[in-house]
Amino acid sequence: MKQTLEFLLQSALETLKKQGVIDPGIQPAIHIERTRDASHGDFATNLALSLAKPAKQNPRQLAERIVACLPVIPLVTRVEIAGPGFINFFIDPASQFEIVRHILDGGASFGLGTAGAGKRILVEFVSANPTGPLHVGHGRGAAYGSAVADLLEAVGFEVEREYYVNDAGRQMDILTTSIWLRYLEICGEVVPFPSNGYRGEYVRDIASNLHKIVGNDLRHPVELVLEDIPADEHHGGDKEKHIDALIDRAKTLLGSEQYELVFTAGVDEILTDIRDDLHEFGISYQHWFSERSLMDDSSIQQALQHLDQAGYLYQDGGATWFASSRLGDEKDRVVVRDNGQSTYFASDIAYHMNKLDRGFDRIIDIWGADHHGYIPRVKAAIQALGADDAKLDVLLVQFAVLYRGDEKVQMSTRSGEFVTLRQLRNEVGKDACRFFYVMRKSEQHMDFDLKLATAKTNENPVYYVQYAHARICSVFRQLDEKGRTRNIHLGMEGLALLTEDHESALLVTLSKYPEVLEKAAMQYEPHQLISYLRELAYQFHSYYNAHPFLVDDDTLCNARLNLIAAVRQVLANALQLLNIHHPEAM
RNA sequence: GCGCUUGUAGCUCAGACGGAUAGAGCAUCGGCCUUCUAAGCCGAGGGUCGCAGGUUCGAAUCCUGCCAAGCGUGCCA
Numbered sequence: 209m210k211q212t213l214e215f216l217l218q219s220a221l222e223t224l225k226k227q228g229v230i231d232p233g234i235q236p237a238i239h240i241e242r243t244r245d246a247s248h249g250d251f252a253t254n255l256a257l258s259l260a261k262p263a264k265q266n267p268r269q270l271a272e273r274i275v276a277c278l279p280v281i282p283l284v285t286r287v288e289i290a291g292p293g294f295i296n297f298f299i300d301p302a303s304q305f306e307i308v309r310h311i312l313d314g315g316a317s318f319g320l321g322t323a324g325a326g327k328r329i330l331v332e333f334v335s336a337n338p339t340g341p342l343h344v345g346h347g348r349g350a351a352y353g354s355a356v357a358d359l360l361e362a363v364g365f366e367v368e369r370e371y372y373v374n375d376a377g378r379q380m381d382i383l384t385t386s387i388w389l390r391y392l393e394i395c396g397e398v399v400p401f402p403s404n405g406y407r408g409e410y411v412r413d414i415a416s417n418l419h420k421i422v423g424n425d426l427r428h429p430v431e432l433v434l435e436d437i438p439a440d441e442h443h444g445g446d447k448e449k450h451i452d453a454l455i456d457r458a459k460t461l462l463g464s465e466q467y468e469l470v471f472t473a474g475v476d477e478i479l480t481d482i483r484d485d486l487h488e489f490g491i492s493y494q495h496w497f498s499e500r501s502l503m504d505d506s507s508i509q510q511a512l513q514h515l516d517q518a519g520y521l522y523q524d525g526g527a528t529w530f531a532s533s534r535l536g537d538e539k540d541r542v543v544v545r546d547n548g549q550s551t552y553f554a555s556d557i558a559y560h561m562n563k564l565d566r567g568f569d570r571i572i573d574i575w576g577a578d579h580h581g582y583i584p585r586v587k588a589a590i591q592a593l594g595a596d597d598a599k600l601d602v603l604l605v606q607f608a609v610l611y612r613g614d615e616k617v618q619m620s621t622r623s624g625e626f627v628t629l630r631q632l633r634n635e636v637g638k639d640a641c642r643f644f645y646v647m648r649k650s651e652q653h654m655d656f657d658l659k660l661a662t663a664k665t666n667e668n669p670v671y672y673v674q675y676a677h678a679r680i681c682s683v684f685r686q687l688d689e690k691g692r693t694r695n696i697h698l699g700m701e702g703l704a705l706l707t708e709d710h711e712s713a714l715l716v717t718l719s720k721y722p723e724v725l726e727k728a729a730m731q732y733e734p735h736q737l738i739s740y741l742r743e744l745a746y747q748f749h750s751y752y753n754a755h756p757f758l759v760d761d762d763t764l765c766n767a768r769l770n771l772i773a774a775v776r777q778v779l780a781n782a783l784q785l786l787n788i789h790h791p792e793a794m
Numbered sequence: 795g796c797g798c799u800u801g802u803a804g805c806u807c808a809g810a811c812g813g814a815u816a817g818a819g820c821a822u823c824g825g826c827c828u829u830c831u832a833a834g835c836c837g838a839g840g841g842u843c844g845c846a847g848g849u850u851c852g853a854a855u856c857c858u859g860c861c862a863a864g865c866g867u868g869c870c871a
Binding site for chain 1: 826
């Protein structure tokens with residue numbers, strides 16, 4: 209419909225250019241919007257207003273000239289000029305009924321688009337460090353990321369979902385050491401636990417499982433473990449120095465093979481847990497990309513070599529620096545520390561080079577908003593590697609701030625005191641989780657009151673939408689119980705009888721679905737789809753209360769049944785897309 | 795200090811490449827179940843769009859300054 213109108217306007221512009229009314233060099237973007245108020249017709253454009261200045265003409269007069277040149281087609285019954293120069297289009301109401309047929313013919317594929325044109329797109333999301341179970345903050349990234357990926361797929365992109373596993377670096381060493389210390393406890397050693405270690409219960413579980421397999425093989429007397437270790441924070445020392453020394457001690461006492469054993473026990477168990485967790489949340493990845501693999505296959509060296517050849521690396525203070533400030537970053541960044549170890553950033557450069565090498569048309573990274581300062585340096589790296597940094601879109605997700613009633617819930621993976629995604633799912637259910645998480649714009653700060661979310665009250669908007677679907681199913685069950693049969697064909701013939709206000713409104717809303725889907729996908733904003741669902745559900749509930757469907761007039765009855773069947777189909781399609789159930793009964 | 799993000803109804807939030815009278819849910823108040831599920835519907839109240847300027851036919855939206863909140867500002871990841 210919009211395309212048709214755009215075509216008409218384009219054609220009018222051409223005519224005006226030929227007539228010399230408008231300078232042929234002017235190429236205005238044509239914006240067509242749905243009107244908010246029915247008195248303004250069905251669609252409107254501000255073309256005359258935006259064209260007024262470059263064409264040096266009065267907007268209303270210009271609008272009149274445009275309208276005069278518009279080709280006449282039966283679909284458009286009336287064109288009006290309103291306000292300062294809006295052009296309003298009135299569409300033949302008969303054409304609105306067609307949407308019901310489209311939807312019922314299209315079924316589960318109704319609404320799917322082609323805007324992605326088969327382009328390949330990589331969506332990396334969650335990518336939480338494998339140092340503990342996912343918490344509710346990760347949950348938002350998970351829900352948002354998978355919704356974005358699913359939306360993009362729905363509009364024709366070829367999507368790959370990826371989880372970047374940070375299985376290298378200091379945090380992993382802290383985890384490994386924490387496990388080992390808990391293991392020593394199980395062996396009977398009395399070990400003071402470092403304040404900077406991972407204190408979660410899951411660390412004990414991993415240690416316990418490890419002990420079952422290796423027995424006391426990894427045991428060392430605590431005196432030896434703690435010998436000459438600098439004091440921990442609560443003994444007046446530095447917690448970082450303390451834990452680093454413990455890590456070194458673990459590596460020395462265990463040797464690389466045994467240390468690796470503890471490390472693997474930890475990563476494997478935690479990753480398995482994360483994988484299961486996400487799977488139960490309805491998310492599955494095509495790739496789990498290991499940071500370690502970048503070290504093992506010398507990808508990092510290669511990436512750094514590229515940067516070096518491009519002239520972006522230099523030495524200073526024993527470290528190797530990437531001159532990212534030359535490419536828009538605030539300052540230069542270290543890629544190889546003076547101790548010879550490459551930084552996390554170096555891994556990320558190699559990782560993004562790998563992403564680019566895989567030939568995606570577009571790359572999406574979804575990060576926690578606390579990483580926003582990281583964007584310029586990654587973009588700089590992409591440029592330095594000779595690629596187009598516009599290929600990368602970094603989407604930020606604000607962590608949800610948890611409340612229990614009025615009390616803010618403090619969270620930290622290290623302290624082990626946090627609400628896990630699994631707990632949240634168990635308490636409020638997958639559907640409500642999903643719905644709540646993507647209901648809000650991703651970069652918006654979000655207050656998540658556990659008390660409210662875990663209270664299974666009717667305030668929950670997900671029920672409202674699901675209920676609309678269940679209600680429609682119920683109507684069809686009633687039809688059966690009354691011994692009547694549905695005649696789809698008769699209903700199609702009777703669509704013109706759907707002239708009530710509620711019906712017209714529903715027809716318009718239904719026809720918007722593909723547009724909404726496309727916009728939500730292209731703007732990476734699943735919350736737009738949620739808003740749409742709420743609107744559609746509202747219009748249905750309102751219709752339900754205003755008019756009976758199972759009326760005596762068979763034609764009208766079947767026309768209405770076709771309409772609500774179309775509503776049900778769109779509700780189901782959108783909910784399915786968001787990985788939320790569409791129950792037949794509630 | 796500097797940078798990024800945010801500030802819209804009592805609460806939680808939509809609306810932002812400038813567009814017509816700024817919307818929704820919750821909460822509050824008043825109605826609607828002998829009739830397809832009341833997890834619903836109908837109606838009412840509720841706003842200096844953080845503040846102050848500027849740009850123009852028109853600003854919640856763009857620009858400048860200020861105020862407030864969150865985050866960032868590591869040879870951590």
